[in-house]
Amino acid sequence: MRRSILAVCTALAVALSPLAAYSVDDPVQTADAEASAEADVVVPDLEEPALPVDQRFGFTAEPQAPTETAAVVQPGITALPAPQPGAEVYDRPADGVYQVRGGGFGHGIGMSQYGADGAGRAGLTHAQILAFYYPGTVLETRTTGTIRIGLTVDSDGDTRVAHRAGLVVGNAPGGATYPLPSGYSQWRVRTTTAAATGCTLEGLSSSGTWTAVWPTGLTRSCPISFSSPTEGTVDLYLPTGQPRIYRGTLTATHRGTTSLLTVNHLPLQHYLRSVTMAEMPVSFHAQALRAQAVAARTYALRGAGGTAYYDTCDTTACQAYRGRGVRNADGSVTSYEHANSTAAVDATDGQVLTYDFGTGTRQLATTMYSSSTGGHTTAAGAGHGYLRPQPDPYDAVAGNARHSWTAALPAARLEARYGIHRVERVQILRRDGHGQWGGRVLEARVEGYTAGGAYTWATATGDGLQLANPWPGNANGLSSTYFTIVGGDGGTGTVERIAGTDRYATAAEASRAWGAGTGVVYVVNGNDYPDALAAAARAGVYDAPVLLTQRDRIPSETLAAMARLTPARVVVVGGTGSVSDAVATRLRGLTTTNDLTRVGGVDRYDTAAQVASYYPANQSTVYLANGQDFPDALAGAALAGHGQLPLLLTRPDRLSSVTATQLQRLRPREVVVLGGTTAVSDAVARQAATYTTSGTFRRLAGANRYETMERVAAQFPAGRGPAYVASASSFPDALVGAALAGGLRGVPILLTAPERVPLPTATALGRQSPQSIYVLGGPGAVTDSTMDALRAHLR
Template identity: 40%
Template sequence: EEVYPRPADGVWAVQGHGYGHGRGMSQWGAQGAASLGEAAHQSVAATLATILTTYYPLTEAAAVAAQPVRVLLTADTDGDTEVRSASGLTVTDGAAGTPQTLKTGPTRWRAALGTDGLLHLSSLTGSTWTPEKIGTATAFAGPLRFGGATRVRLDLPDGTSRDYRGAVQAVRLSATRVQSVAVLPLDDYLLGVVPQEAYPSWKPAALQAQAVAARSYSAYQRDHAGLRSYDICDSTSCQVFRGSTVYDASGTPAPQEDSRTTAAVTATAGQVRTYAGAIIFAEFSSSNGGWSAAGDARFPYLVARQDDWDGAAPNGVHSWGATLTAASLEARYPAVGHLLRLRVTARDSHGEWGGRVTTVVLEGVDSHGAATSVTTTGSGVAAARPLSRAYPDGLRSSWWHLSPAHDATVASWGAAPRLVRPPGQTTGSLTVTMVNAGASPWPVADLHLATSTASGSGAEQKLTGTSTTPGRFVADLTRPGATSVLPGERAAFQVPLDATGLPAGSYAASYRVQLGTAPAFGAVAAWTVALVEPTWTARPGAAPVLVAGQSSPSALLGSTVVLARSGSTTVTLSARNTSNTTWPVGSTSPVQLGTSQPRGRTSASKAGGWPTADRAAHLAAAASVAPGSTGTFALRLGGNGLPAGATHEAFEPEWGGRTWISGDLTALTVVRTDPAVARLASLELAPTASFSLVNAPTGTRTLVLRLRNLGGASWPVGSEGLQASAPSVLATSAWPSSSRPPALAANASRPGQVSVRPGEVGEWRVPVSGLHATPGTVRLSLGATSGGHAYGPAMTVTVTVVAARFTAAVVAVHPMVSVPSRGSATTSYDVKNTGNVVWVVRGTLRSTVRAGSSPSRASSWLSASRPGPLTASVTRPGATVVRPGEVGRIVVVLAGNGRTPRTTSEVFGLSWDGWRPTSLSAVLAYRVV
């Protein structure tokens, strides 16, 4: 089943094959066969026989007796039979059967019904019609036959006239109806039929095949006329016949016979096709499109078969295109009401698309909305809009396939813009590429997108003003510059949007292709457009940058800005716009750099050019800063003559003096130096104010202190000194003297530099030791000095010296080991540091033999009573010290030294550098083997 929904514009494009019913002989197929036969040098007679036996299988050639045929003249519809006077013209009353020669004076003769319901004969002389008699009779039951002359010229209601061979008779059908019927020999009739049904220029075999088919068809109709007053009609419903000459209204003749078709009729005189001894119903049509259609069971010689001849001779009806409208189907089948869809439920299964359509269901709704259904045929659909003068693009047969004349699919579309209420971006556009999926071109002059709702009053109209056709055609992407978009090609469209004045929310926007003011059609391109409130957020951009060309001592050290106390400098700050609003730039930009922490505070570092005391700069970028882009501020900072020192500043952007743009806070330290003073410093990092040291070798600590250079001279690393207020017992061997700690160790602002410039921070590292101090409290006061002159702040630390306590406890002993008599083995014992002295791994903490000497001494022992130092930290494997509370391990190598096998043990202890033995005893058992 095929379902064809009603297109949006109510128009289907039709592709089809063949012209006519397709049964029997294809006239174009016969021409194709004749052309092939001629090309193969086949005789006309042989080709003729092939054509007739192929199109009418199971039939035989035969001859028919020369009998007249009666032809209904359908163009004479005015209710009388009027002929022109001619030499020898006679009239015959069918009842009497005796011809009467008509006088030559009148110009016309007419047979018409009188008030009595009978036929009356009259003649026209000048402008007067005069009643005439046949014999003595004046009224006749008929028919009245005009004949005798070479041709009988019949006048028609439209002012034209025609010559007919034989006779023309008026047949009274009733008291009110008269028919004009031509009566002539069958082959004379064919002289006018064959040139109407076939092109006289066709091959002889094709014309002769047409003559035989037309003769057989005519004879069959004559044999089956029954009680009809005629045998056959003169229209396409039977066979086209216009007599021998047609005269237009001015009398200009147009011959209807041709010598070539006359030769074909003469060459086949009397020939017909028969089946089972009877003349066949020799149907034919212009073209079968490549497959003939079967007739009903009465005619077994009318079969469905593939026909390669049809189309062998080029013609415009083998395949064709047409247009079918829903309106034409509704007019032919009014019961369907408003047509919604057309369903093809059956085809004959022969050829493309499944062959000719045999059953069609038209579905719709009536005026009350109730469903309707009408069943018809493929021919019935074709008859709703057939090829004709009225419909030059009409259908030609029942072998058709539908597609929308105008259809569109969406190839791709751009994302919907995110619109922002003022001061954000309220305008944007939608873009979409549509494919012409129909059968007809789209003229670009009429091409646009229309709102998908019928009234155009949907939500999308709010975004496009009052226009219901807002989407403009941009380009034919397949053939740029073309004036029409052909089927299969891609077209780009754009819909401008403007959300000015609209509240925040989601707006549906959906559009279809439209040509002019015709209904929109095809797939819907749909978006949801978000209109949101403006947001105010930012993120830090690049790190602050010192603007080039600033006078000394201006510098930028990370987030520290250095300047003279009476000078100024400019730093560039960057901010990345993470909001949904574009930032304007320039001196009138609403985006400014405001002071922060707290917001809106008055800054001590305000310099010239600030808009206000709490607004440092306008956004200074080359172009507006769109969301995702980065803008800059030129921040000018001044010392303002304040004393040398440091001030902490913070800045963040804001909009319009009322809305802070959160997320981009820049904190700076502004350092003011005094170039007029050589040595000046402030404390940046003080050493720990108080701590304790053990009066033992490991009771050491390094004090770290930092000073910021606020003077006008640089401090050389390695020589800028510190001075203790008095000689100190905490001094180590690293001090040049007991009152002089080590000099400046490093530039903390720029590590690796050999000097500390004004504004930078220097670092001193002062080692102290409690080894030589007696337990108690010791104070150490330090200050910077240069050339014997102290400067900067004094720093005092308080040190509590604690007496060393060297104690330990055994926590684990290695199980018994076997020691080879001539070898060695390793054992160990773990000890916990229960004192307050740090043990150094592999330092001066060593194991001892409590007996003074040992028979197990190995070559690795330090002496006969000292096997070796502390080996490792158990608590923190890999650590270099064992702190109070932690556990360390002593590894002891035992040698057999040639002793006889035995099981024994030895006691080991600990000593500190040989001068502080402990009472610890670790018993290590072993077996000499």
């Protein structure tokens, strides 16, 4: 695939479709490593730009971006309603064109190809480049053989090849072959029935007629394979009529219909010669090309995108593969292989990346990559810890015009895409939390009016906004979802409350940041902070809300929130002593799939360990908090949720056996202790560190709960908004807010005293520089005078 290694399956496609600068039938003309074997090979200028074609498919994993919806019309409403809490709000510009600033090209998961070039020029070897972009993987050598490529470019249902000296035919690849008689210029295989025996081999005679020809010994049935022991290649006619040269064998494959599939069988190394050149400009650093070759080889051996008929395909849905080259009308060859790419393939022969997914056996990694990360990679989801978010210092290499860019997003394009007569406002509701501006856009709302003046809106994704004006099809277009809108309000510019009459109502109000059709909702006892800690941290994995309940009764506000959210499933954290079976049964009935999971142990430590058991092994970090008091862990829950990392609980002076067992399974690189030695002793921290791969721990701690919070907040990138503030004196509002802030918005939860803004809180607000502040809870939790004091910290 171009610019990305697809992970799980192409059915989970992100709808990106930037246009190619040239098609496969208008190739870049490049030199061949084996030019002596071909006549008149065209040699190119090696300073060609990176191919502006990117991976169309993303890695859909938790958390998932929403599905775009058609415009919803609300009759009787003729004015824009109040923005959603915490949204970035951008009113329609006077000229009707939103100005956009962004970075990167592609999804930003795994390796940046420009970054690999930059790293190579900075002196990194290909092994070091791969270790940086796929941390935790191991570079090892495996035996490789042949591979089967489904040639979707040959889409006419027949397999048609040129007659060349030495061409032979057989049935299955590797079986007996038979010479083809002279007097024919082309050969084709076609079928008129749904049975393999309906296949016919025909030759094109000098008179221009197709005649059935069956060499003696050849079984009259598909598969039928063409190869050339003398040339090692076969010329395949594409539907356009142009001959494309392929190494190895071309096989007409019957699939139970009257349309045949052409499959190319060839050594993996020969396949990679074409792929590596198609995926990365040959002018890139030699170490970058080697890293590309390893990534492409790893993907190919995974068989991703394959079927029963082939291992992988030839399009960007798999890996870009164009064969050996094309044969021009004058007999010359335009090569799709190059000496630089071939050297990289040969130098890394057999090298692949593997990863221990927790089974104790190393398996092939999912080596995703994109053209440019814009300076920060993003996560691929649970189970792929080596595809983690991190700053990318190498992406800003000279020549990378898409490292940072400006673009235009005309309201007229949004109107056309979302079926809104006049767009008046765009709200960015959710980002992935990694990098500038809060990261890549996941969810937005496009709002406006119908021709009759009624309010209408549509749910948009970051991909959808990009597709409204995509680059390079449009010179002023967007090339990733990593962007911000310049100018406009960008937020409400106010300090507001998210509050209800009690903790249950406040949690329900906070859940309004999520729309209907939420994938999962976490529910915990409103009087039990240890379970709420674990739930708030885990909710960040799914970007899910946390609602509160009583043990034997579901408050009306929680019921109303569940009815509005219509979740697919609900997760109850805590045993029957926290949430009764009767309450759980009723919650199950409020889901759209009748799906409920209860995660609970014999005590708070066991429950936290049970929640952590859902994370895969080989975590980068595990957070460890005091299970007997909540202040230090309040801010930590948002941090754990933001990083999609486990949070475990401990006693101050003793590590419980269930916590130790879970640490042993998780095998983190490090343990981060939340709070000082009175919360978690050094002895406990050192014991926990024995289960890490580095043998180390570090503390996030201050002299009091506010200073600890400030140190935790400093782990988030600066300059993100909005800010969420909750009382440090009680847990419910802060933990409900932790799921909203850390999980959904990618910002810290900040703690304040009820009657004042402590200095550490002011410092954290200054670092965050928000345009809007949301306070969790009513005046009993945070007074009105404190609300007024918070206004001084708005940007």
